[in-house]
Amino acid sequence: MSKLANPIRPLLVLAALAAVALPASGCGTTTADPNRGRILFVEKCGVCHTLAQAGTTAQVGPNLDDAFGAARAAGEGGDTVEGVVKAQVEYPRPSNSNPAVSMPADVVTGQDLDDVAAYVGEWAGVPGAAPPKVPGGPGAQVFANNGCGTCHTLAAAKAGGVTGPNLDEVLPGQAEAMIHESIVDPNAKIATGYPPNVMPENFEQKLSSKELEDLVKYLLESTSGKGGSKKSG
Numbered sequence: 001m002s003k004l005a006n007p008i009r010p011l012l013v014l015a016a017l018a019a020v021a022l023p024a025s026g027c028g029t030t031t032a033d034p035n036r037g038r039i040l041f042v043e044k045c046g047v048c049h050t051l052a053q054a055g056t057t058a059q060v061g062p063n064l065d066d067a068f069g070a071a072r073a074a075g076e077g078g079d080t081v082e083g084v085v086k087a088q089v090e091y092p093r094p095s096n097s098n099p100a101v102s103m104p105a106d107v108v109t110g111q112d113l114d115d116v117a118a119y120v121g122e123w124a125g126v127p128g129a130a131p132p133k134v135p136g137g138p139g140a141q142v143f144a145n146n147g148c149g150t151c152h153t154l155a156a157a158k159a160g161g162v163t164g165p166n167l168d169e170v171l172p173g174q175a176e177a178m179i180h181e182s183i184v185d186p187n188a189k190i191a192t193g194y195p196p197n198v199m200p201e202n203f204e205q206k207l208s209s210k211e212l213e214d215l216v217k218y219l220l221e222s223t224s225g226k227g228g229s230k231k232s233g
Helices: 009-025 034-045 064-073 078-090 110-123 138-145 176-184 209-223
Strands: none
Touching (some): 138 209
């Protein structure tokens, strides 16, 4: 995944659009559902953007916490952020071959856009924001916190991502060591039908050893019925 070449760019875009978007947003959307917006954001936007409360960590497009954090710290509220998000989605920068500086048109529209904008307006750049607690134990929380469901389907996590392999299909029968390797070295073995260099390769640095252990155990148990296969081959 490409990294944003200039981290200041999102702030400049925000400053330029805020004056236009704020009058259009008025007092904010009154019929939007931020909870639904979170689900849509993870599915539609999380494959490109980092947002702490959504648990997404993609680096294709701007980190939205960084992009809106300065404006929020300067006193701008959620209505302004909501208006900017709507403006950027409805009138994206001209598309080109570099996803770090362009966004496809109509990623979400209508009520979906209202809900996503309201969600981002509520949480982008909020200090200390984190994904809500999920059932399933510590491994399930690691899965949620790191946005794994953005790219992968896993029934136990109620995740339906399709960017990466369906974990309910590819993990059964795999040994613990194999699942561990697929997380810390995702290019070691590429699932049929999927390209390399899509999954981040920094989870071994990003996760503590305990978090990594919990995640592997959760995936093993969630996809193999009763404790999973202990085979090493």
